[in-house]
Amino acid sequence: MSNITTKISLFILIVALITACNVVKKVPDDKHLLLKNEILVNGEKNSKEDIVLQLVQQPNTSIFGYKLRLNMFNLSKNNTDSLFRAKYIANPAKYKRQSKWLSKKQVDRLGQSFWYSGWHSFLRRTGEPPVIIDTLKAKRSLKRLKAYYFNQGFFDADAKFTANYQENKRGDINYTVTTGEPTFLDTISREIETPALDSLYLLSKSKSYIKEGQQYKAENFSNERSRITNYFRNHGVYYFQQQSVYFEVDTLNPNHKAPVKINITDKVTKIGDSTQSKPYKIYRISQVNIFTNDIDTKNKLQIADSATYKNFNLYSTNKLRYRPKAIADAVFIQKDSLYNDEKRTLTLRSLSNLQVFNYPNIVYVEDTITQTLKANIYLTSKTKFHFDANADFTRSNIQIFGITGGSAVSIRNLFRGAETLQIGFHGNIGSSNDPTIAENRFFNISEVGADMRLTFPRIFLPFGTDKIISKSMLPSSIISIGFAKQTNIGLDKENLTAAINYNWTPKKNTTAKFDLVNVQYVKNINIANYFNVYGSTYNRLNSLAKIYNNNDIDLTKEDGGADNFINSVLANQYPLLTPLTDDYKSIKSIKERKDRLTENNLIFAANFGYAKDSKSDFFDKEFYSFRAKLESAGNLLSLTSNLLKEPKNSDGTRNVFGLQYSQYLKGEFDYVKNWDLTNGKIFAVRSFFGLAVPYGNSKSVPFARSYFAGGSNDNRAWQSYSLGPGSSGGLNDFNEANMKIALNAEFRSKLFGNLNGALFADCGNIWNVLDNETDETKVFSGISSLKSLALGTGFGFRYDFKFFLLRLDFGFKTYNPAKPETQRWFKELNLSKTVLNIGINYPF
Known part of the structure; x- marks a missing residue:
């Protein structure tokens, strides 16, 4: 009850603060705050962005109707130093008391402190002064509106405005535009002084932006001028200048048909104080x-x-x-x-x-x-050799203190064909208080690694590929190999990688990547540490052991106690644990997951990736991006094992050179679209689908190639690896599966200065499909499984540092498929269950 009362009181307080703000507090008595602009074009309301932007005066910005920046400005005080001095002149006794524990000089300087002066300076700088209705600016807006419609072919357009003043120092402006009839292009003629250019122009005339019968638009003439310039300069006219192109358009024709004449003058050069014209030349x-x-x-x-x-x-x-x-x-x-x-x-x-x-x-x-x-x-x-070195101090959820460092040497033009060889070494030592780490030293975790990368500025193959991938696509090839070893982190892995990949750009803003070979070998060194690392799994197993062992003794983790209990259950040594019971199935699932996460993985894959985006430059706010990838693994090793007639293991799998290899097919699709809603408002959506299907030599996809859900770039109401699979409830420490759906939507809005806000909704989950998982809550079995899509909503803040963006998001579990069906919606929408995400740049 007290919790509800607190929430109601907080809500009433917020409403009171908002409603108490007087937006006209700093509007002079004889002036009026501009609340709204309304534009009527031929009697119909028009709020298109390019029309609204013609208005010189815009109302104060608002967030869902609340004028935050204006109210911040209204809270500020001017002449704070004078007010401070007047405060103590009116009360000398207070000044004397302050001077007893602060010096007089310090008291006098309080007027320049943040509390008295800096805070109000911040409010004025961050806030927004009231926009006062100005009829002179409204007249300028009329000129801009008429010019806009003139450029669209409405040469008789007229515009008027009416300022509507209210008694409470508020008002709005209504703009009325009458466009009249549009003008269409009539006959198009040309006068090109250089004969060679006239012949060249005729070859590209069909691609002209201006054609007979189309409505006059100034933008088309600008585009045509650029097109002609680019065409000539790409066909030998080295000295051609854009100012040589101009158009004559009869805009006064009463029948609204305008004949057009294209003029292209000769080359004009300045010699002293005079100018000289010469015909353009075509150069080879x-x-x-x-x-x-x-x-x-x-x-x-x-x-x-x-x-x-x-x-x-x-x-x-x-x-x-x-x-x-x-x-x-x-x-x-x-x-x-x-x-x-x-x-x-x-x-x-x-x-x-x-x-x-x-x-x-x-x-x-x-x-x-x-x-x-x-x-x-x-x-x-550049210099033949180049050396880099770096070092950094780190802190993470694994280590309370860490030192990382690396060095690399680059050797350019290695084989006299502009090749570059890079050899790098990296390492990390850290201190962790993780109870799963037995070492008692301060620096008790470490990782070391080395890698080598050879880059060719061409497709490196024994046969030519110019007919498929031309030089204009800027192809490159990379051969790389690397090794890394970590100790006292998880299962102490060793990781060996090697790859041969090719990159090229088929078109502008389009990239393609083909990995001919992508090899990864992961070896788990400290398998005995499994139940220390995966604590949630151990706790589930331990609670079952206490029940069926009829005692409160914990299973030992590292000397085989937990494993012995699992093996005893699966050997039917517990009469109450039959294969049909849920507890038996749970223990069997724990055994299968342990085998999966501790097995050594040999991945021998090939993949092709394709990416395209429509972003014209870094500042483009409206664009789309598309990414797709297809990967196949294990087929070559399967063929090799068959040729070598390798014997099958007890589970039907085969080894190559003593190692069991993974075999799967994986595909991904990722699409992002951004819409610019003007005034710093952006709406962005993302859709992702990924599926990895094991077959042949594998019954599941390697952990390194599986999917997870949750985190700052996924569903922000759940932490990484904590969502799914399906409606299982994220029982494991690291939940993953081989199928994923993610749908995201985000509305971004400028708050003030470089601070932006966002509202978001994230929908998605992971499932097991076509693998050895039997738990129905984790398996995707058809359309009905979509009811286990999780929905997270929330809000966030983004601070733009120009070269990167710092992001804070607060996610709420709005629909949690792990809960009973009657408790899935809106049961966790409270601050105590908020998930805080900190990220760099936008989530998608």
Whole structure:
């Protein structure tokens, strides 16, 4: 009862604070606060973003109708230092009392303290002053509205406004726009002074943005000017300038049909105080010269070495360190080809992608006699060797204190083909008070590792792939191998990885990745520590042992006590525990899970990934992204074991070189869409589906390739690994399965300054499907299993540091499928059961 009373009191207090705020507190008596703008276009209300943005004055920002920033500004006080002094002048006795335990100087400086001055300065800086109705700004808005509709072809558009003043110093403005009839493009003619450009224009006329019969739009003319400029500069017109293109449009035609004339003037150059016009010329490339030098000889002019390869001339100020083919393959400017802006840009990207040069530079030199261009490419080599080292102090839920460090050496141009070899070492020592760690030393956990990575700026295969993956896709190949070993962390794993993968960009904003080989071998060293690590599993088993052993003695964890109890039960040594009882099934499930998590995994896989997004730049707020991946494992090893006629194990599986290998097929789909709702408001959604099906030599998917639910980038009302599978209730320490569905939605809004807020809803879960799991609460059996989708809702804050975003989310379990059906909805919506998530950048 007291809890309910507290909540009601808190609610009443919040409502009182909100309603008590006077939004017109700092509005002068003869002025009015702008509450709302309303735009009527041809008698109909219009609130489209591009129309609303034409208005110079916008009302104060609000969050769900509450003007937070305005109320913050209203809470601030001006002249706080003067008010402070007046306070003590009016009460000298108080000043004297303060001076007894603070010096007079300190008392005098209280006026500049955060409490008296800084707090109000923060409120004024973070808040938002009231927007006062200004008729001059309203008139400017009318001009912008008419200009907007003029640019849409409504040349007779008219606009008016009415300011509606209320007695309580509030008001709004109504804008009325009458567009009139739109104007359509009539005949389109051209006048191109350079004959060669006229012929070139006709070849691309069909791609024009302006066509007869379409409604006049200024944007189309701007796009057409850019299109013509880009087309000419990509077809040999090296000196072409955009200002040479202009349009004549008759906007005064009474029948609302406007003839258009496209004008393209000759090249205009300034000589002294006068200008001169000359016809544009179409240039071809007569030579492609590539100059390479080292940093220590970059100012050296004398050529010490040279080579020629397929019409490319290579020069070096010392001995040429690169094979000519390696450099030439990264250059897309060809001898005897037309000058092309796109080829120049692609060449710069490709040369930078080699990662062996600093800031490539391309200079074109005109040959006035032959009227051609020489392309001179200047490359300054990076140093052959590069060394990196780093160290850091860490803290996590595993270790109370840790020291991590690493070093790496890079060797560039290893085989004279712009290859890069990286060899790295990393390590960590830490202190943990985890009771599962027996070591009594301060630094009682550690991890060491080494890796090697060789990068080729091309597809590294014994046969050519240019017809499938062209050089313009900037392909690269990576061969990598790594080893890591951890001790006193979990089961003390050793991890060996190796991979051969290929990357390329088929189109802009599109990437493809193909792992020809992806090998991972995981070996568990300290299996005896299993029940120390998986405490929840041990507690379940121990409680059952106490029941059926008729005593209160705990099972020993490390010397076989827990394992002996499991083996005795499965050997039918407990008459009350028959295979049909739930407790027997539970113990059998614990045994199966232990075998799964302690087995050594050999994964020999191949996969293909494809990703695409529509984001034009870093500041783009409205975009989509799509990612898909398909992975297959174990097929080559299955073929090998068959050819070697390896004998089958007792469970029907086979080994290769003494190791049982995993065999599965896995597919993933991930789609994200962001909508810009203007004024700093964003609505984002995400959908994810993943499925990994074991077959052949496997009855389950390796832990490293399984799915989990919960966490700061998933369902934020549950912690990582704590949700699912299905409606089982997350009984294990690390809950995982081989199928996952995740659906997320988030509304983001600017609060003030760099602080943003968010409301979110996360729906999803994991299930077992087509594997050896028999627990019906964990298995996905059809559409009916979707009722075990979990729903989490909540709110969060994001602070934008420009180079990264810090995120805090508070998640509430809104629908918990692990609860009885009558208690699943809204039973855990209280602060005591909130899950706090801290993350970097947006969750999806």
